[in-house]
Amino acid sequence: MNQIEPCPETIRAILTIAGSDCSAGAGLQADLKTFQHFGLHGLTAVTCIVSETANIVRRVDPVDPSMLQDQILLMLDSFPLTVVKTGMLGSAKHVSCVAEIFKSHPHIKLVIDPVMIASTGASLIEADAIAAYREQLLPLAHLITPNLPEAETLLGETIPSVDAMSRAAKFLTEKYTCATLIKGGHLNAKDCTDLLYDGKNEHRFTSPRLDVKASHGTGCTLAAAIAANLAIGKDLPDAVSAAKDYLNDCLRHSYRFIHPNGEVIDALNQGTRF
Numbered sequence: 001m002n003q004i005e006p007c008p009e010t011i012r013a014i015l016t017i018a019g020s021d022c023s024a025g026a027g028l029q030a031d032l033k034t035f036q037h038f039g040l041h042g043l044t045a046v047t048c049i050v051s052e053t054a055n056i057v058r059r060v061d062p063v064d065p066s067m068l069q070d071q072i073l074l075m076l077d078s079f080p081l082t083v084v085k086t087g088m089l090g091s092a093k094h095v096s097c098v099a100e101i102f103k104s105h106p107h108i109k110l111v112i113d114p115v116m117i118a119s120t121g122a123s124l125i126e127a128d129a130i131a132a133y134r135e136q137l138l139p140l141a142h143l144i145t146p147n148l149p150e151a152e153t154l155l156g157e158t159i160p161s162v163d164a165m166s167r168a169a170k171f172l173t174e175k176y177t178c179a180t181l182i183k184g185g186h187l188n189a190k191d192c193t194d195l196l197y198d199g200k201n202e203h204r205f206t207s208p209r210l211d212v213k214a215s216h217g218t219g220c221t222l223a224a225a226i227a228a229n230l231a232i233g234k235d236l237p238d239a240v241s242a243a244k245d246y247l248n249d250c251l252r253h254s255y256r257f258i259h260p261n262g263e264v265i266d267a268l269n270q271g272t273r274f
Contacts, residue, residue, distance in 0.1 A: 002053075010039055011039070011040070011089055012040050012041065012082070012231050012232065013040065013041045013042075013043055013079040013080065013081055014035055014040045014041070014042055014043065014081065014083050014084070014085070014227060014228060014231045015042075015043040015044070015072075015075050015076075015079075015081055015083075015084045015085070016028050016031035016032070016035075016042065016044055016045070016084075016085045016086075016087060016224065016227075017044075017045045017047060017068075017072060017085070017086045017087065017089070017098060018031060018044070018045075018046075018047060018085075018086065018087030018088055018220070019046070019048040019049070019050050019060075019087060019088035019090070020046050020048070020049045020050060021050055021052055021064070021217070022049075022050065022051055022052065023052060023053040023054065023218045023265070024221045025053075025267050025268060026216055026217035026219075026221075027050065027087060027088065027220060028044045028046065028087070029216075030217040030220045030221050030224065030268070030270055031044075031085060031087065031220060031221075031224040032044065032061050032144065033270035033271070034224040034225050034228060034246070034265055034270055035224060035228050036220055037228075037246065037270065037271070038223075038225070038228035038229065038231075038232060038246075039232070040231055040232070041079075043075045043079060043081075044071075044207055045068060045071035045072045045075060045263065046063050046068070046071065047062065047087075047088060047089050047090055047093075047094050048061060048062045048063055048088060048090050049061045049063070049066055050088075053216075053265055054214070054215075054216035054217075054265050054266060055263070055265060060090070062090050062091060062094065065091075065093045065094055065096075065097045068094060068097055068098075069097050071140045072097075072098070072101050072263040076101070076105065079251070082107070082108060082109060082230075082231060083108065083109045083111065083228075083230045083231040084102070084108050084109070084110055084111070084227070085110075085111045085112075085113065085126060085224055085225050085227035086098060086110065086111070086112050086113060086116050086137075086248075087113050087115055087220055087223070088115040089115070089125075089129070090125060090129065091125070091126065091128075091129050092128040092129040092132040094127070094129075095129055095132035095133055095136060095137050096132050096136055098137060099132070099136035099137040099140060100136075102137075102140050103140065103215065106140075109142035109143075109227075109230055110140055110141045110142050110143075110214075110219065111141070111142060111143045111145065111223055111226055111227040111230065112137060112138065112141045112143070112144045112145070112147045112225035113144075113146075113219055113220065114133055114138070114144055114145075114146050114150050114154070115147040115160075115196055115219070116129075116130060116133070116146075116149075116150045116151075116153055117147070117150050117153065127239065130153065133154075134154065138176040138178065139176050139177060139178070139242075140234065141176060141178040142178055142179065142230075143178060143179045143180070143181060143226065143236065144172065144176065144178055144180055144181070145181045145183065145219070145222065145223045145226065145234075146172075146180075146181075146182060146183070147182075147183045147185065147186060147219055148165075148182065148183065148184060148185070148186035148187065149186060149188035150167075151168050151169075151172065151180075151182045153160075154172060155168050155171060155172065159182070160187075161187070162184060162187070162193050162195065162204070163182055165182045165193070165195045166195055166197070166202060168180075168182060169181075169182050169192055169195050169196070169202070170197050170202075173197050173198070175198055177271075179196065179198040179199060179236055180196070180197050181194060181195070181196045181240060182194065182195050183219065183222070183227070185209075185218070189207070189209070190209060191206050191208055191209060192206065192207055192208075192209050194240070195206065196236070196237065196240050197239065198236055198237070201237075203237045203240065205240060205241060205244050207244065207248055210223075210251045210252060212249065212251050212252070212254050212266070213256070213264075213266040214250075214251060214254035214255075214256075214266040214267055214268050215266075216266070216267070216268070217268050217270075218251070218268065219252075221246075221247055221250060221268060221270055222243055222244070222247045225242070225243030225246045225247060226239050226240055226243040229242045229243055233245065249269075250268040250269050250270050251268065253269040253271075254266060254267060254268050254269050255267055255269060
């Protein structure tokens with residue numbers, strides 16, 4: 001009988017705490033595909049179950065906070081984790097649950113994608129959950145990755161330009177004592193600029209705006225790719241750069257499904273090969 005070999009030390013585990021997207025374009029499904037691309041063993045703690053496609057969100061059922069807590073604690077007890085990524089948390093109770101756990105794990109780098117506002121501008125969480133993010137979770141982060149509307153919510157004012165993004169990133173970094181990556185895709189510009197401030201230096205990542213329809217899951221995918229690159233040992237600027245390259249490849253090689261009724265669903269290509 002063949003003996004099963006132990007997992008090689010080069011295989012690292014990484015955890016995502018996020019919602020389940022049944023269309024597999026965003027949420028924990030996007031995170032798992034991204035982790036696999038970078039050679040990591042992805043783990044999940046489910047915060048909510050979402051019935052959605054890239055075109056519609058039809059239903060959101062939250063997981064009981066005690067169940068979320070048990071998933072996270074079991075993963076922390078079972079796997080050697082150095083990086084954890086959070087996505088859609090939903091309610092103040094879920095945010096508080098995550099914050100309470102990671103107070104006791106300061107060695108873990110938390111990459112927090114503060115999912116608050118959808119690309120359409122619709123709010124995804126209640127005001128008390130935003131307060132819980134501000135007061136409890138963001139101060140524990142290694143990196144936060146708000147899109148422009150989310151950064152405006154945290155800042156309390158509009159961010160109309162890349163220079164304003166720079167000021168906002170420095171303010172958020174100083175306020176929450178973590179690095180800040182503000183994603184500038186919502187700016188009406190020919191190029192897309194994401195801006196990272198790590199507490200000492202500013203880094204701008206600019207690339208041409210791609211003429212593709214697939215945008216569902218871009219925020220999840222970028223944050224997951226940054227977390228993955230941190231887990232394999234890259235420093236923060238290099239991790240963001242590699243993640244941006246990966247996301248652009250996902251966009252360039254995106255594809256679409258056409259239902260017999262004529263509905264079109266565009267999807268990122270988060271595959272391991274392009």
